[in-house]
Amino acid sequence: MAFTYFIADLHLSADRPDITQCLVKFLVNDAPQADALYVLGDLFEAWIGDDDINPFTTHVADAFKQFSETGKPIYFIHGNRDFLIREAFAKRAGFTLLPERTVIDLYGTPTLIMHGDELCTRDVEYQKFRKKARGWWWPRLMLLFPLWKRREIAQKGREKSQSNTSNLQQAIMDVTPEEVVKAMQEANVTRLIHGHTHRPAIHDISVHLAGKSEKAQRIVLGDWYTQGSVLKVSASHIELESRQFQHLE
Template identity: 65%
Template sequence: MLPTTYFISDLHLSAERPDISDCLFRFLQEQAVQAEALYVLGDLFEAWIGDDDQSAFNLSVADAFKALADTGVAVYFIHGNRDFLVRNTFAKQAGFTLLPEQVVVDLYGTPTLLMHGDELCTRDVAYQKFRRKARGWWWPRLVLALPLSTRRKIAENGRKTSKQNHAKLSMDIMDVTPQDVVKAMETHQVTRLIHGHTHRPAIHALTVNGQAAERIVLGDWYDQGSILKVDPNGIELSNQAFNFSANE
């Protein structure tokens, strides 16, 4: 069997969508367990308000990933815009190795840049301003010092505001800025980039430093199980991996 690495992102897990979490659990038990590594590229949760939110649902997710990690599969996590408050407590519970926002890994001989991808959407100026604050040192500390109930209300209000703002923005503004994609790849000296965030699964061909390159975008899990499989023979991006019937 060929060595295999899987990538997922933008699952947006919540207790209100058991169909998504059920599909994740099946994927971890039936497919990911056969891999050597799994990378979660952010927005695993619809909202993460702190590692002290030890709800039954959050613990069930942690247990599922930890069971996978305990089989010997390396599980890596990059923060997204919905779960940038994940810290070491949850990472340990889930068996995650936390990675920096941008990291280059060797995928069977191809240096590959990994990120969530929200930093590439630079035309959304208001969001980038918030991102700089949210990823700084003082804002997360301030938020995490608030009572859990207060953080829960803030997260709910934030989701509502986000939906309203997205309804007003053009699709181009919410997508990556092509020049910044190339710049990031040139900075890291790679010809392959894998990211999520935009919810537009696709494999894009481009040119970086005069060389043929590719940008692989993972899809969200609202209506599909979007999974990227990489092995020494190539890549496979699947957007219809599961049947999302909660009554199966």
């Protein structure tokens, strides 16, 4: 049976080797059975530039590259933690970079895929940052700083994000329903797949297309903080799966 895998929100970092190990095992044992693999953002906990070449980033790039050499494509959409990934790392890892909103033909069903952070419009402060971070000048400015300075900025950014998250209501950090419908209508699709919110689920909703109400689905990918969350989609079946971490001493 032909199928495609989707993953997001792995938040890989050197201090969580259990997550990296789970990913590598998935890439070696499971992913080669699929037609393609889509990574919908936040692959890394933080990405400070393609010039940050170290044993950890090299290990991750090599794992993806080895999988890509099986002939199966890997597609990547930026998240809010790794929007500085550029063509250099994509080439090392065997990725094809996609626009932040992309419509794919998924076994006959046009499907909108994205990271999902832009749908959380009730988080006003984050949306202000997102507009700046995805602009033309801010990323260029950040990449002008030396690596040590970018690491410092990234660490402060994570600390601020954790503090803000603890003070926000859950509803604010989730998607805005009206934004979901708007995005799907603009893309003219009845299926949306995204990550970011860390709330894996398959939601049945409705959207108005061509003047009439249509049944639709919003599929949310899970994060990898406690298990490997994977979405498997075929022409007839959609399933959210999990991969368990191995205990590392």
